[in-house]
Amino acid sequence: MKHLQCLIADDEPIARQILEGYIKDVPQLRLVASCKNAFEVIEMLQKEPIDLLFLDINMPKLSGLSLLKTLQRGPKVIITTAYPEYAVAGFELSVTDYLLKPFSLERFLQAVLKVQKDEEALPENEVNPIAHSAKTIFVKSDKKILRLNLDAITHVEAYGNYIKVYEQNMVLTPQTLSEFLERLPQHFLRIHKSFAINFDQLKLIDGNQVLLQNDIKIPIGKSYRKKVLQYIENN
Structure with a gap:
């Protein structure tokens, strides 16, 4: 499978850090x-073969959209921005996807899969290992974006x-458990x-509760017990 050579363009340090983490x-x-x-993007495009550009719109001196208009031939582009009003203009310039900040790793992967399918013509039903590669997750908490280790x-x-x-x-974060x-x-x-x-943190099941590796006890709901036992049997 071909590796995609990526370039990030964003004037916000935290936005670059998040994308760097996702790409890693x-x-x-x-x-x-x-x-x-x-201007740094233009310089890099002249030096290195780039397959995919993650492009912010609001950048100093030359905006992301203005940059796109100057590129006659270039990499696939995924726009990353906090401003939904530019979506139409972005798609008119043939961008692959439009990510509205703050976006999750799951949404990021969906955008990357679109690029991969364009590049390699992957069948819709092919299982791609890219969707199973996440080791971290980003969550919003108290006006910050935190990176958590899934393990x-x-x-x-x-x-x-x-x-x-x-x-x-x-960590307290504004979303539901189902989401x-x-x-x-x-x-x-x-x-x-x-x-x-x-379940990788599970130590034992004792009646209607589980004991985790940190000795925290969690109750098993009556309607969930069958699901828990099925998971154990299959794993």
């Missing part, structure tokens, strides 16, 4: 450079319209209406 987590992607403005997450607790994610510390589980690998399983656990 995907074996099929290789980051060539991370640029702060359009270190022990369990997740529903808390109204928020959830509590227990990694090294507890969060959609972004997680299959070994994260809901075992109660208010709890989901990382």
